[in-house]
Amino acid sequence: MTPHVEPDPRAGAAVKAADRAHVFHSWSAQGLIDPLAVAGAEGSYFWDYDGNRYLDFTSGLVYTNIGYQHPKVVAAIQEQAGKLATFAPAFAVDVRSEAARLIAERTPGDLDKIFFTNGGAEAVENAVRMARLHTGRTKLLSAYRSYHGATSTAINLTGDPRRWASDTASAGVVHFWAPFLYRSPFYAATEAEESARALQHLEDTIAFEGPATIAAIILETVPGTAGIMTPPPGYLAGVREICDKYGIVFILDEVMAGFGRTGKWFAAEHFDVVPDLMTFAKGVNSGYVPLGGVAINAEIAATFDKRPYPGGLTYSGHPLACAAAVATLQVMEDEKVVEHAAHIGENVLGPGLRELAERHPSVGEVRGTGVFWALDLVKNKETREPLVPYNAAGEANAPMAAFGAAAKKNGLWPFINMNRTHAVPACNVSEAEVKEGLAALDAALTVADEHTA
Structure with missing residues (x-):
């Protein structure tokens, strides 16, 4: 899949400027946020006006169960x-x-x-x-x-x-x-x-x-x-x-x-x-x-x-x-989407996440079912100390921020909450897309590993 629009940074800048001038965003300090200007989306992907494409492992806010633009x-x-x-x-x-x-x-x-x-x-x-x-x-x-x-x-x-x-x-x-x-x-x-x-x-x-x-x-x-x-x-x-x-x-x-x-x-x-x-x-x-x-x-x-x-x-x-x-x-x-979600969880996403946990010291626990999974990131697997403190912000949240930035750099849009990243793609996500997401998570977790003890 490729973006359905040609890169147009000027259009993206105009969208961003109008947003910053008039849109009041939820759960945010308005002067500290920098929302991505989205140009389009289809299936499990979305892209910006610069032509950067992201595999969406958030399903929006865990709601695009059949992907974008079906x-x-x-x-x-x-x-x-x-x-x-x-x-x-x-x-x-x-x-x-x-x-x-x-x-x-x-x-x-x-x-x-x-x-x-x-x-x-x-x-x-x-x-x-x-x-x-x-x-x-x-x-x-x-x-x-x-x-x-x-x-x-x-x-x-x-x-x-x-x-x-x-x-x-x-x-x-x-x-x-x-x-x-x-x-x-x-x-x-x-x-x-x-x-x-x-x-x-x-x-x-x-x-x-x-x-x-x-x-x-x-x-x-x-x-x-x-x-x-x-x-x-x-x-x-x-x-x-x-x-x-x-x-x-x-x-x-x-x-x-x-x-x-x-x-x-x-x-x-x-x-x-x-x-x-x-x-x-x-x-x-x-x-x-x-x-x-x-x-x-x-x-x-x-x-x-x-x-x-x-x-x-x-x-x-x-x-x-x-x-x-x-x-x-x-x-x-x-399209047997429910059955597909069960298959993906049991045979692709779940095993893939558990394999990542075996190799990355920052992954304390993998839990989930279907296309509904969480990685509990920790400083130490033995003590289970979270990678960042509960409700961390600012510098205290730097390890999770670095992990998120690494995921995006690798073309994956991650779901992050406190010390966890959730793997919640569309229910009809393909096996190839899941493997692409796992590879991006693998790379991003090496950044989280740098903050373990």
Whole structure:
């Protein structure tokens, strides 16, 4: 693949100048950033106005599950725009109904009603609102090392430093430790110990908070940005049992892990667990038009049969977004994208990353499944000291910055968070592209190795 436009640095400079003059970027000190001006993208690649091409190992923000510019999805959006570009959410619209049907067909258990939102954070906001109204309770439990979005309640549910600046302690949000054996908060030595101790910790937290006050427990099925920590066997089933025991709504956040990312339609399938509510977004339509939602079980849906649900969005189930979802799900079915993601993880990406870990002293642990992997970078494999401190910035983050620069120099756009790099390419990434990415990671890790002891 080659860029579809001739290099045009002057055009790139104009795009950059307009951005710097008028665009206010998220999560950034505005005067300290230098956004890359993107000229185009296709499949697993994007390129700038200077003609530099990058293999995208971030899938955007882990959402382009079928890559950029898939022609069938682009055509579906164009066709829908010509037919019915928009319509209010209170009406029955064919493409909205079809998107809901196709999503419900793939969700586990009886999660058969779909409330559409514009993205993942709004999905979380509405899921916890449903849980509170259904139970008549207020408290919400969520894990440290988690991310649930940047809107009011979602950011307070989040368990990473992005919460701190907005931490007004949204009424009743309580954090607890979820399992993570590599950096166990429970001094566990095995997955079985980690699971059992994490479940006991959760039940103890519930006991001290008051079971009758807790509306919901929300967990990312496989935590994404926080580190792709696959829960140990039995943990999610144990959480399901605890929720049933105390009448607590169990919410799984599949915004990042859903729609093929883990080699299953939804990550919950790996654990044979069915939540009461499940949030989704991102991969539902590969991010082509903003769309998210809540999949709702029969019991909670029935709560609102005669009682109005007090929530809604102007663009809920937007026809263009739903058309993109219908086309994306059809592409994933026809091209066996979910099965391909599982194959890539098991036979190419996973083995390749583990081989890198054997050769590079900076790689402490490799973890993941499908096309959802993390390398935990360390100063010392024995002590497991992170390559940079928690939430490092400036000079303290220099080793990770150097690693990222080396990856880009080698044509790979990396996903970096704290002391980790995530390997999260498109679900339909080719074997050759994965090997290209592994070679670029190999070269970049030699830079990280220079900071080990």
